Amino acid sequence: MAILGIDLGTTNSACAIWDGDKVQLIPNRLGEFLTPSVVGIDDKGLVTVGKVARDRLISHSDRTVAVFKRLMGSNHQVQLARQRFTATELSALVLKSLKEDAEAFLGQPVTEAVISVPAYFNDNQRQATRLAGELAGFKVERLINEPTAAAIAYGLNQRAEGTFLILDLGGGTFDVSILEFFDGVMEVHASAGDNFLGGEDFNNAIQEALLAEQGITALDLSPQQRAQLATAVERSKRRIGLPGDNRISLTLGKHQIDKQIDDDWFTKLATPLLLRAKRPIERALDDAKLNPGAIDEVVLVGGSTRMGLFRATVGRMFGRLPACHIDPDLAIAMGAAIQAGLKAKDAALGEIVLTDVCPYTLGTEVNGPDSKGGGYFMPIIERNSTVPVSVERSVVTAHDNQQVVRVAIYQGESRLVANNIHLGELELAVPPGPAGSQQVDIRYSYDMNGLLAVDVTVASTGLKVNKVIEQAPGALSTAQKAEALARLDKLKFHPRDQEENRALLARGERVYQSSLGDQREYVANVLGEFDKVLERQNPQEIARLRAKVNEVLDKFDRDNWL
Numbered sequence: 110m111a112i113l114g115i116d117l118g119t120t121n122s123a124c125a126i127w128d129g130d131k132v133q134l135i136p137n138r139l140g141e142f143l144t145p146s147v148v149g150i151d152d153k154g155l156v157t158v159g160k161v162a163r164d165r166l167i168s169h170s171d172r173t174v175a176v177f178k179r180l181m182g183s184n185h186q187v188q189l190a191r192q193r194f195t196a197t198e199l200s201a202l203v204l205k206s207l208k209e210d211a212e213a214f215l216g217q218p219v220t221e222a223v224i225s226v227p228a229y230f231n232d233n234q235r236q237a238t239r240l241a242g243e244l245a246g247f248k249v250e251r252l253i254n255e256p257t258a259a260a261i262a263y264g265l266n267q268r269a270e271g272t273f274l275i276l277d278l279g280g281g282t283f284d285v286s287i288l289e290f291f292d293g294v295m296e297v298h299a300s301a302g303d304n305f306l307g308g309e310d311f312n313n314a315i316q317e318a319l320l321a322e323q324g325i326t327a328l329d330l331s332p333q334q335r336a337q338l339a340t341a342v343e344r345s346k347r348r349i350g351l352p353g354d355n356r357i358s359l360t361l362g363k364h365q366i367d368k369q370i371d372d373d374w375f376t377k378l379a380t381p382l383l384l385r386a387k388r389p390i391e392r393a394l395d396d397a398k399l400n401p402g403a404i405d406e407v408v409l410v411g412g413s414t415r416m417g418l419f420r421a422t423v424g425r426m427f428g429r430l431p432a433c434h435i436d437p438d439l440a441i442a443m444g445a446a447i448q449a450g451l452k453a454k455d456a457a458l459g460e461i462v463l464t465d466v467c468p469y470t471l472g473t474e475v476n477g478p479d480s481k482g483g484g485y486f487m488p489i490i491e492r493n494s495t496v497p498v499s500v501e502r503s504v505v506t507a508h509d510n511q512q513v514v515r516v517a518i519y520q521g522e523s524r525l526v527a528n529n530i531h532l533g534e535l536e537l538a539v540p541p542g543p544a545g546s547q548q549v550d551i552r553y554s555y556d557m558n559g560l561l562a563v564d565v566t567v568a569s570t571g572l573k574v575n576k577v578i579e580q581a582p583g584a585l586s587t588a589q590k591a592e593a594l595a596r597l598d599k600l601k602f603h604p605r606d607q608e609e610n611r612a613l614l615a616r617g618e619r620v621y622q623s624s625l626g627d628q629r630e631y632v633a634n635v636l637g638e639f640d641k642v643l644e645r646q647n648p649q650e651i652a653r654l655r656a657k658v659n660e661v662l663d664k665f666d667r668d669n670w671l
């Protein structure tokens with residue numbers, strides 16, 4: 110049975126399978142390969158995922174949510190149609206929808222998955238992703254770093270050898286990885302990134318500049334007007350650098366926006382963001398002790414790498430053009446599918462062993478140099494260590510007749526644990542004695558899936574405590590997991606077969622809202638007619654009129670950019 114390769118993106122998700130000798134991308138219920146990672150609940154309580162939900166961001170902002178991947182691994186809950194959801198639960202709904210699409214397309218149940226995560230995701234975020242997969246009904250075979258998946262999609266593993274730089278600029282995250290391929294082994298040498306840099310930030314920059322020119326802020330607009338503006342900005346961003354007119358003309362209540370979006374204007378706005386993007390690239394090169402000349406191939410993935418300015422920035426840094434010939438939105442799903450095929454030991458792929466890195470430092474809390482107290486960070490596994498990795502370091506008791514040693518587990522790069530992320534802790538008894546007389550060995554083992562096992566041993570007694578961190582923020586107990594499952598199961602999805610009609614109505618509503626006068630009336634009439642035919646439930650009649658409505662909307666819809 111096929112294992113589904115899934116790119117669970119901030120903005121868009123996609124999935125594919127390895128069919129034995131090639132990647133097969135899976136179309137969703139609308140026949141498209143990209144499913145926007147947007148979840149909505151309508152007034153009847155039915156869940157919608159994807160384009161229909163995205164179209165409703167304008168008209169039903171309180172019942173629709175997007176970009177929740179940024180909250181993965183946190184306990185933050187999002188309000189959606191008067192219910193509250195964690196990012197894990199919302200992701201589970203996206204995954205459920207992909208699962209249904211895959212099963213419908215393949216005509217068989219699909220229960221196993223390989224899911225991609227940004228290389229820069231921490232333990233909590235990885236566990237939350239794994240849990241989202243389980244809540245959607247998948248056995249999660251493994252998680253794969255997005256840049257690693259991209260490299261596989263580009264077939265970089267089919268070369269004799271090489272050092273490659275993968276840059277993934279999506280909607281909300283930026284990932285940088287240096288991969289080295291040698292002797293049939295793909296090794297990720299460094300990864301860095303910025304969890305808060307993506308295409309959305311370029312949109313925000315444009316939007317803020319437009320509003321500033323009007324002397325207003327987003328707060329002066331209704332949620333509906335804001336969403337309308339956001340749609341126009343996205344469309345316009347995609348036209349930058351292309352021939353032809355690129356003008357944003359919008360009436361937002363009493364505010365009139367009419368602006369020619371020219372390249373120079375955008376370059377000025379984008380420059381601070383492009384400078385930010387350079388930083389993790391430089392850090393990754395530094396960590397790997399490489400200069401730009403040592404990179405054999407620079408590969409771009411993620412929808413935002415379509416921006417000419419980004420390509421130019423990268424081109425200047427490396428003195429050559431980056432590779433970007435595979436659809437940047439689909440490369441990761443394709444790589445995840447190939448990895449899934451590899452997992453199923455498909456001979457067509459040959460032998461590749463993939464190694465990854467731990468993208469951050471893992472350590473424990475120790476006393477400061479003055480021995481006055483704790484609060485200091487002792488690294489155990491260094492950032493960018495190749496995984497699987499297992500490292501042991503020892504500490505000694507700090508006080509006379511100390512009875513208990515507490516091992517606090519932290520992740521981060523700061524000298525002070527207060528600035529790092531607390532992952533958990535464990536305690537064990539030590540025999541009394543003078544300070545420094547008892548030695549405690551702490552072993553950290555970090556595996557391919559980004560999960561950390563901690564083993565602590567008291568040298569003198571041989572007493573061992575072994576712990577996989579359970580109290581990580583965002584992690585759920587078994588009972589909480591069952592509860593979340595039951596809750597998600599209760600949510601009913603919209604029937605798949607009505608999706609096309611709903612997509613059309615949602616699009617129609619959007620076009621209606623952004624039109625005026627006669628055009629608006631014309632659209633209203635066509636939609637009214639469609640409503641009537643839908644009520645009569647005659648499939649042929651519906652299909653015929655759907656084609657006509659589509660034609661009408663195509664004429665007026667300036668924002669149909671997907």
Ligand code: ADP
Pocket residue numbers: 117118119120121122278279280281282307308309343346347348410411412413414415416437438
């Ligand atoms: P994610 O990995 O976050 O799901 P994607 O790789 O799907 O994201 O990229 C989505 C981002 O790509 C969005 O911010 C979108 O605005 C941007 N994008 C898509 N096409 C273009 C384009 N032609 N020009 C500029 N940006 C684009």
Ligand code: MG
Pocket residue numbers: 116118119255277279280411441
């Ligand atoms: Mg992505």
